[in-house]
Amino acid sequence: DAGVTQSPTHLIKTRGQHVTLRCSPISGHKSVSWYQQVLGQGPQFIFQYYEKEERGRGNFPDRFSARQFPNYSSELNVNALLLGDSALYLCASSLVQTASYEQYFGPGTRLTVT
Amino acid sequence: KNQVEQSPQSLIILEGKNCTLQCNYTVSPFSNLRWYKQDTGRGPVSLTIMTFSENTKSNGRYTATLDADTKQSSLHITASQLSDSASYICGGRLGGGNKLTFGTGTQLKVEL
Numbered sequence: 001d002a003g004v005t006q007s008p009t010h011l012i013k014t015r016g017q018h019v020t021l022r023c024s025p026i027s028g029h030k031s032v033s034w035y036q037q038v039l040g041q042g043p044q045f046i047f048q049y050y051e052k053e054e055r056g057r058g059n060f061p062d063r064f065s066a067r068q069f070p071n072y073s074s075e076l077n078v079n080a081l082l083l084g085d086s087a088l089y090l091c092a093s094s095l096v097q098t099a100s101y102e103q104y105f106g107p108g109t110r111l112t113v114t
Numbered sequence: 115k116n117q118v119e120q121s122p123q124s125l126i127i128l129e130g131k132n133c134t135l136q137c138n139y140t141v142s143p144f145s146n147l148r149w150y151k152q153d154t155g156r157g158p159v160s161l162t163i164m165t166f167s168e169n170t171k172s173n174g175r176y177t178a179t180l181d182a183d184t185k186q187s188s189l190h191i192t193a194s195q196l197s198d199s200a201s202y203i204c205g206g207r208l209g210g211g212n213k214l215t216f217g218t219g220t221q222l223k224v225e226l
Contacts, residue, residue, distance in 0.1 A: 004157070033213070042118070042203050042216030043158070056212050090157050092214075103214060105150075105157030 002027070004093050004106035012112045013081050021076045021109045025093030031055075032074040033103065034066055035090040043090055049074055050096070078111075086113045117141040118217035120204050126223045131194055135220045137187040137204030145207035149178050149189045152201045152219070161189070163206075194224045 005024045013019050025032050031050040035043035048056035049068035063079045072093075078085055088110050092103040121136045139147070146165050150158035162171045162178040164187070170179045175192045191198055205216030 035214075040218065042205060042218045043214075045213035045215070048212055058213060088155070092157075102160060102163065105159070107157050108155070110155065 004091055004104050006089075006091050006106040006109050008109060009107065010110045010112075012114060014114055015081055015083060017081050018077065018079050019081060019111060021078075021089050021091075021111070022073065023076070023091030023093075023106060024073045025091075026104055029093040029095050029104075030072050031094045031096060032068055032072065033092045033094070034074070034076045035092065035105075036060070037088040037090055037108070039087070046076070081113045083113050086111060117208060117215050118205055120202075120217035120220050122220060123218070124221040124223070126225060127194055129194060129196055129224050129226055133191050133194060133222065135189045135191075135202050135204075135222070137189070137217055139185050139187075139204075139206075139208055139215075139217075141208035141215065144182060144185070147178075147180055147187050147204065147206040147208075148214070149176070149187075150203045150205070150216075151198075152203055154200070158203055161202075191222075196224050196226070198222060199224045 007022045033048040034046040037043040045058040047066045052068045066076045068074045088108040090108045091106045094101045094103045119138045127133050148163045149161040152158040161176050164180045166182045177190045180187045201219040203219040208215045
């Protein structure tokens with residue numbers, strides 16, 4: 001079975017641009033969470049989606065948005081990119097909403113903002 | 115102040131040696147605590163998950179312990195291998211909500 005997949009693997013953008021990152025969860029998993037991991041730090045929670053609805057949001061500005069599609073895949077959008085948005089963006093899927101369940105991480109998308 | 119603090123920040127050990135990594139958390143309520151291994155540029159991979167009622171859990175050469183009273187956890191790696199070189203991140207469902215909260219990790223390097 002395929003694990004969590006993310007695309008693209010790497011991305012270079014310029015300040016002020018917009019970016020869309022994509023995530024496909026493990027088959028059968030209905031919950032997707034997004035994390036930002038700056039180099040040398042642990043992952044920071046951005047969003048959780050379950051059954052196409054936002055179920056949690058971290059301390060990130062409104063430039064960050066996300067959505068989940070009927071097939072449970074998800075997109076993370078970031079507008080007006082800043083240099084500080086450079087990070088590894090991780091997607092994690094789990095069977096259900098509750099964080100007590102195992103969350104499986106994808107390989108991440110490395111975003112570089114110049 | 116981080117809700118999850120890990121130590122040491124980095125560690126270098128010789129192949130075959132044991133090591134112990136520490137994790138302290140400050141947030142309540144506590145639901146579960148996890149240890150992940152993260153290779154450079156890759157996503158974290160779960161090693162152990164413990165609830166408050168568990169005080170030890172093993173996964174091969176990895177053994178995690180938890181003291182919910184002192185809010186401390188440790189990850190012990192036995193007979194280290196070169197492939198153990200990675201960042202080890204502690205975190206879990208801490209506080210309310212469904213998010214996972216993570217520490218900054220311990221960067222482990224195993225050398226010949």
